[in-house]
Amino acid sequence: MTLATVVPDGAPTMRTKLAYGLGAAAYGIKDGGFSYFLLLFYSQVIGLDARLVGLAITISLMIDAVCDPIVGYWSDNLRSRWGRRHPFMYASALPVAATYFLIWNPPTDWSQAALFWYLLGLAVVVRIAITFYEIPSAALAPELATDYDHRSSLLGWRYYFAWTGGSVMTVANFTVLFPLFATAAIPNGQFNRDAYEVYGIIASVLIFVAIIASSLGTHSRIAHLRLPPAKRSITVGTVFREMFETLANRSFAALFGAAMLGAVATGLSASLSFYFSAYFWGFSPEQIGIITATVFISAIIGAVMAPIATRTVGKKRGAIIIGLIAGLILPAPVVLRLAGLLPANGEPAIFWMVLIVTMIDVGLIICFQILSSAMLADLVEQAELKTSRRSEGVFFAAATFIRKSVQGLGVIAASFVLTLAAFPTGARPDQVPETSLWELGMWYVPSILTLWLLMIAAISTYKLSRADHEENLRQLAAKDSIAIKPV
Structure with a gap:
């Protein structure tokens, strides 16, 4: 068969929609934590200079952005018995969950420089690890639904879980977790380090479950997905030329x-x-x-x-x-x-x-x-x-x-x-x-x-x-x- 082998017939089943969409909750949870809590946690709770926190977050974002097209191209061309996307998806689950837990549990009594490198290193690994899941997972959409209308429905489920996944943890922090960790010494639980340790555990488990559940839930579709190109010699020049041809x-x-x-x-x-x-x-x-x-x-x-x-x-x-x-x-x-x-x-x-x-x-x-x-x-x-x-x-x-x-x-x-x-x-x-x-x-x-x-x-x-x-x-x-x- 050629590159364009069997494609899914008809509309994606509800099971496929739910499994595909659920995976986006992992990115939503990570993004919610990084957007709303990471700066405040490291600067106000841990005591790292806010300028160093901002620098670490910015550098990690820049490195992550550069990795995106590399991961995308790699997942388009991977040859494996589990297809082009699922090896990345399965492999990312444990690294994402483990490093996301660690970033909310930094060592105590470290110097400003040591904390900066700790935050920077983990922020880079978390972002890259979630990229190895998010891009191959998102790229399944055109194959799981070829029909013009079905694609909007499928992606609707993905955006639903992406938004609600991150929001569940954000709202839970403000309404349950932070009030629970309010003490006489720390009246506002948002500034209690112990609250973030519990948050890190809960969020990491949810991220792991979302990735594995989505990967397993779409695994049965591997046989119906597209095959990668035939084996060929790929150079750096080939990569850039093909990406330009695709996006032009x-x-x-x-x-x-x-x-x-x-x-x-x-x-x-x-x-x-x-x-x-x-x-x-x-x-x-x-x-x-x-x-x-x-x-x-x-x-x-x-x-x-x-x-x-x-x-x-x-x-x-x-x-x-x-x-x-x-x-x-x-x-x-x-x-x-x-x-x-x-x-x-x-x-x-x-x-x-x-x-x-x-x-x-x-x-x-x-x-x-x-x-x-x-x-x-x-x-x-x-x-x-x-x-x-x-x-x-x-x-x-x-x-x-x-x-x-x-x-x-x-x-x-x-x-x-x-x-x-x-x-x-x-x-x-x-x-x-x-x-x-x-x-x-x-x-x-x-x-x-x-x-x-x-x-x-x-x-x-x-x-x-x-x-x-x-x-x-x-x-x-x-x-x-x-x-x-x-x-």
Whole structure:
């Protein structure tokens, strides 16, 4: 048989969808810990200089980004009895779980330099180890579902588990774990080292279970997946040439630009979320926790909407419409406050308005992400017709590479907004001048809207339609039938 051997028939079963989606919870848990707790834990609990913590996190992210395309290309070309993807997936489970536990249990009484290298080394290993799972696992999507509509449904499950997996641990920390470890000496359990030791154990076990369950749950599909290319001599030049041939595509360039702008916008919004919650709106920690918990509903909204949008208006048009609505909803409460159309902080109406808007907007953003990933998956067959190679790993690795490479730009943009607003450092909510709060909103709104609209403009240049995708499948099927026809 040729490279394009048997492909899955029909829609993926519910078991396949659940198994494929569940694996994303591992990355979600890791990402939630790194995003929300790692800086605070090492700087405020362990006592490592915050600048060294930030440096370690940044260096590890840069190294990880470089590894993404390498892992993607490798998993496209691996030859084994367990196919191209599953050896990576199984092999990553224990290293990810073990190193994730260790990063939350650093040695005591070490010097600043020793702690820095401990954090840097483990952050690099954790990120690379999870990359060896996440990219091959994500790259299964185009093979598990070849149909235009089925792909959106399959990826909907993946994004659902990715968002809820990380959020479960984040919410559990704030509502259960930190209160449990509050003591007379440490009234706020968030600053108790013992809480993070327990978190490390629970999170590591969940990561391990998610990876193994997803790998075992999709194992039966190995016989139906694509074979790698025939054995050949591969040089560094070959690798770069083939990756360039695969990604030299106008529609990929559209998704590349959109992903880059979206990552910056997400970084800007996430970096300022606490400032808006605690300072701009004056919410209590309990209220912030409740708003954070709405992501479970948001994930359902996004996962349900994406297949509906795909069937009714198509992926590209659906992404544009939903992206525009999300971009306009996101800053709407801030605009209303700046215009003086809202009651004062402390009124129940303010909390419920922000909660509902956040829940709906995050759901729309998740839907947009699902459609974008499904659009990326559809490029696999187009590239195969051009190159005669299956390159799912390269495509999905390129997407994660973009996100990781520009992630820091959103943080930089947020720092500029705070500087322009003359926002005081180390101030309590009641110590921030009204002028700074107004300036914060005034600079944030045009910044986030500009990035979001540019992202929509970029994705609008994507060219692959439902008809194009079906034609690509037809041409590949025709080539396969000729290739395996007896002579």
